[in-house]
Amino acid sequence: MSAQQIEYNIGYLDEQTKRMIRRTLLKAVAIPGFQVPFASREVPLPRGWGTGGVQLTAAIIGSDDVLKVIDQGADDTTNAVSIRAFFNLVAGVPTTTRTEDATIIQTRHRIPETPLGEGQIMVYQVPIPEPLRFLEPRETETRRMHALNEYGLMYVKLYEDIAKYGHIAKTYDYPVLVNDRYLMAPSPTPSFDNPKLHQSQALHIFGAGREKRIYAIPPHTDVESLGFEDYPFEPQSFDQPCAICGSTGVYLDQIITDNAGGAMYACSDSDHCERTAARADNEEAAS
Amino acid sequence: MNTTSTAVPTPGFADPPTEGQRVFRAILDALAHPGRSYRIAGPAQAPEALGTGLAAVALTLFDEEVSVWLHRTAAENPDVTSYLAFHTGARVATGHGSANFVLATPDTLPALDELALGTDDAPHQSATVVLDARTPGVGARFTATGPGIDGQAEIEAPWAPAGFLAAWTRNGALFPRGVDLLVASDDRVLALPRTTRLRAVSDQGQEA
Numbered sequence: 001m002s003a004q005q006i007e008y009n010i011g012y013l014d015e016q017t018k019r020m021i022r023r024t025l026l027k028a029v030a031i032p033g034f035q036v037p038f039a040s041r042e043v044p045l046p047r048g049w050g051t052g053g054v055q056l057t058a059a060i061i062g063s064d065d066v067l068k069v070i071d072q073g074a075d076d077t078t079n080a081v082s083i084r085a086f087f088n089l090v091a092g093v094p095t096t097t098r099t100e101d102a103t104i105i106q107t108r109h110r111i112p113e114t115p116l117g118e119g120q121i122m123v124y125q126v127p128i129p130e131p132l133r134f135l136e137p138r139e140t141e142t143r144r145m146h147a148l149n150e151y152g153l154m155y156v157k158l159y160e161d162i163a164k165y166g167h168i169a170k171t172y173d174y175p176v177l178v179n180d181r182y183l184m185a186p187s188p189t190p191s192f193d194n195p196k197l198h199q200s201q202a203l204h205i206f207g208a209g210r211e212k213r214i215y216a217i218p219p220h221t222d223v224e225s226l227g228f229e230d231y232p233f234e235p236q237s238f239d240q241p242c243a244i245c246g247s248t249g250v251y252l253d254q255i256i257t258d259n260a261g262g263a264m265y266a267c268s269d270s271d272h273c274e275r276t277a278a279r280a281d282n283e284e285a286a287s
Numbered sequence: 288m289n290t291t292s293t294a295v296p297t298p299g300f301a302d303p304p305t306e307g308q309r310v311f312r313a314i315l316d317a318l319a320h321p322g323r324s325y326r327i328a329g330p331a332q333a334p335e336a337l338g339t340g341l342a343a344v345a346l347t348l349f350d351e352e353v354s355v356w357l358h359r360t361a362a363e364n365p366d367v368t369s370y371l372a373f374h375t376g377a378r379v380a381t382g383h384g385s386a387n388f389v390l391a392t393p394d395t396l397p398a399l400d401e402l403a404l405g406t407d408d409a410p411h412q413s414a415t416v417v418l419d420a421r422t423p424g425v426g427a428r429f430t431a432t433g434p435g436i437d438g439q440a441e442i443e444a445p446w447a448p449a450g451f452l453a454a455w456t457r458n459g460a461l462f463p464r465g466v467d468l469l470v471a472s473d474d475r476v477l478a479l480p481r482t483t484r485l486r487a488v489s490d491q492g493q494e495a
Contacts, residue, residue, distance in 0.1 A: 010304040019350050022311050026348075027411035029318045030467045030480035032434050036411045060315065062308040119316075147407035179434050179482065181463065203319045218319045218480075221434035 011058040012090040017041050021059035021214070025205060028216040033178025034146070035129050035213040043209070044086070049079060051209025053106050053125035054086070060121065060205075061087060061104060067095045068102035073110035073251065073268030080108075097271050109172070111193040113250050113272040116202035118219065124187045126208040129215065131175045131185035151183045154226065162231050171236055177224045178217055186223075192236040192251045197223040242267045245276035296370040297332045299346050306330075310347040314469065317478035322431045322442040324477040334366035338421050340471035341390060342370070345417075349375035349388065356386035358395035389416045389466075393424030393448040399458045402466050410463035413481075420446040420472040427452065429485040441488070442477075446470050452487055459484055 009015065017039075024038040043054050061067065067087050071080040075097040083106060084095040096102050099114035106123040116122065132142045135153045145151065154175055161169045174191035178184045186197060187206060197204060197217060204217040217223060227233035241248045243264040250272065252265040267273035300306040306328065313325040329339030330346065337345070349355060355377045361367045362379065371377055380386035383397045391397065396418065405413035427447040431440045444451075458465045458481060465481035479485075 010308070015304060015307065016350055018307075018311075019348060020352065022315075023348055023353070024411075025315065026318055026415070026467070027413075029315065029435075030482065031410050031463050032482065034410060034463060060308075060312065062312060063305065064309075143408050203315075218435040218482075220437045 008090045010091055011061050011087075012043065013041065013055065013058045017055075018059045021055055024214050025056070025059065025216065028205065028214045029203070029218055031182075032217055032221050033176075033182030033184040033215060035208075035215045037212055038214050040209045040212040045082070047210040048127065050083065050106070050108060050125035052207030052211075052214070053108070053123050053209075054083065054207075055209060056123045056205055056207040056214065057083075057087060057104060057106050058091070060123075061091045061093055063092065065091075065093050065103045066101055067093050067104050067106065068097060068099065068271075069095070069106045070110055070112065070269075070271075071108045072253075073112075074270040076270055098275075099271055109188050109190075110251070110268060111189060111196045113247075113267070113269045116196075116200055118201045120202040122202055122204045124189075124204065124206040126185070126187040126206045126213070127210070128173075129185060129187075129206065129208040129211050129213040131173075131183050146182060149181065151177075154183060155228075158226060158228070158231075162228075168227065168231060168233070174233070175226050177226060179221050180224070183226075184215065184217075184223075190236055190251055191225065191233075194223075194225045194233070195235055199223075238265065240265055242273060242276075245273045245280065247272065247276050294365050294369045296366070296373040297334060298330065299342075299370075299374040300330050303346070306343075307347045310343045313476055314344065314347065314478065317469070317476050318467070318480055319435050321433060321435045321479050321483040322429075322440045322477060324475045326474060327471070327476050329473065334364065334370050336361045336364045336367045337370065337390075338419065338471075338473050340421075340473045340476065341417060341419055344469060344471055344476065345371060345377070345390075346374055348415075349377040351376035351378070353387040354378040354380040354385065355388045355390060356380040356383040356397075358391045360392075360395070361390060383414075386414055389414050390419070391416065392419045392422055393446050394422075396448050399454045399466055400461075404461060404464045404466065407464065410465070413464060414466045416466055416468045418446055418468060418470045420470045420475075424448040424451070428488040430488055431479075431483050431485050433480075433483040435480070436483070442485070444470075452485055455479070455485055 028036045069080040069083045071077040099112040108125045173188040206215045225233035238252045244266045253268045313327045317325045329343035333339045333342035402414040423445040424447045426445040429442045468479040
């Protein structure tokens with residue numbers, strides 16, 4: 001492999017861009033759940049692959065940080081491995097797969113099973129930041145609806161789900177109300193993860209590169225998943241334990257195992273699964 | 288410290304990407320944990336009228352895209368104006384009503400509701416006040432609640448200017464509009480985002 005030809009600034013982005021993103025991020029933290037527009041830049045990965053998250057991480061990362069990147073819960077998928085390698089190269093930061101060792105966790109669509117602690121920052125890669133987009137396509141209108149705190153349309157959508165299917169059918173990107181004011185899309189995380197946002201100890205920041213929006217949930221902030229008194233929000237739940245590590249109460253992936261429709265269910269959080277399995281093996285060996 | 292009225296600015300950060308990142312993370316942590324103070328390492332020297340704390344905030348957040356209102360002592364001080372112009376390129380605003388950032392001391396802080404407050408559609412287009420905490424105001428103690436605070440927090444605020452609690456309460460009532468506040472001394476920063484609600488605590492520790 002040839003020597004690196006270009007000397008990049010720390011975190012890849014230039015300082016002026018970082019300042020612009022940083023100012024945007026401060027306003028996003030000050031107005032929990034409100035989507036702040038920003039001048040999204042080009043980064044060396046295609047839009048839709050996490051450009052918003054990458055720009056946020058680039059704007060906050062420093063030599064004291066330890067970075068973890070997950071893609072659907074897994075540390076070992078292409079997107080996660082590439083982004084970890086990218087920041088290892090351009091910011092010189094150590095990376096980890098262990099949730100509690102990380103100071104910054106960039107994620108695509110999962111929140112780790114290991115509880116987050118104070119001082120950790122979750123960075124979300126967001127494809128569609130506007131929770132009302134599929135109900136109202138005009139940006140001018142959705143902005144107005146946020147300004148007027150007018151979220152009736154979303155409740156109508158949830159009601160129609162109940163009328164049609166007997167329950168609220170949304171299982172990912174389940175809308176939340178942040179600090180009792182702004183309707184927010186938690187990016188397409190499964191609704192299983194929604195309760196983890198409420199009064200979390202960590203700072204959650206969301207970047208949508210293609211849609212040019214940044215928003216945030218500070219620590220210890222109320223995050224309410226929408227529902228009705230008689231049809232309250234119900235996060236997804238699973239009947240069986242993980243087939244690999246035996247964990248219960250975690251988010252499981254369905255893995256098809258044969259052509260006859262056979263399937264196994266295993267943890268989507270690879271860090272949690274590996275360590276739980278290793279601990280079980282150790283206990284078995286010790287006994 | 289540079290006391291002569293030379294227009295040659297004192298140096299900024301020795302290593303801007305690294306130092307700027309550290310200061311930014313302190314400011315971000317402060318805003319995410321209102322009332323808690325975080326250590327910031329400013330430049331080795333800074334104009335006396337700014338101090339290293341305000342200089343660190345300026346070097347970290349200001350550039351040619353922002354406008355800054357300066358309190359009179361700073362605005363009339365060529366050390367400060369040449370420092371900000373050379374290192375940041377920020378425009379100096381003539382009136383406080385339109386500035387993105389407002390640099391003030393406790394006794395020069397303009398009325399908060401005269402500052403840029405944003406609109407209902409764009410509440411992020413509001414001013415960020417950077418208060419110089421090296422000189423005390425009338426002082427106060429508060430209990431704070433709101434996003435970023437686990438339950439409630441006690442804030443010792445020697446920097447609080449006269450009438451601050453009433454002004455901050457009015458600012459909070461404007462939500463989602465309103466200004467955000469950074470309070471910087473030479474080596475510490477704390478923040479109050481517009482979502483933080485304050486109540487006064489009297490000297491006996493009784494809530495007023």
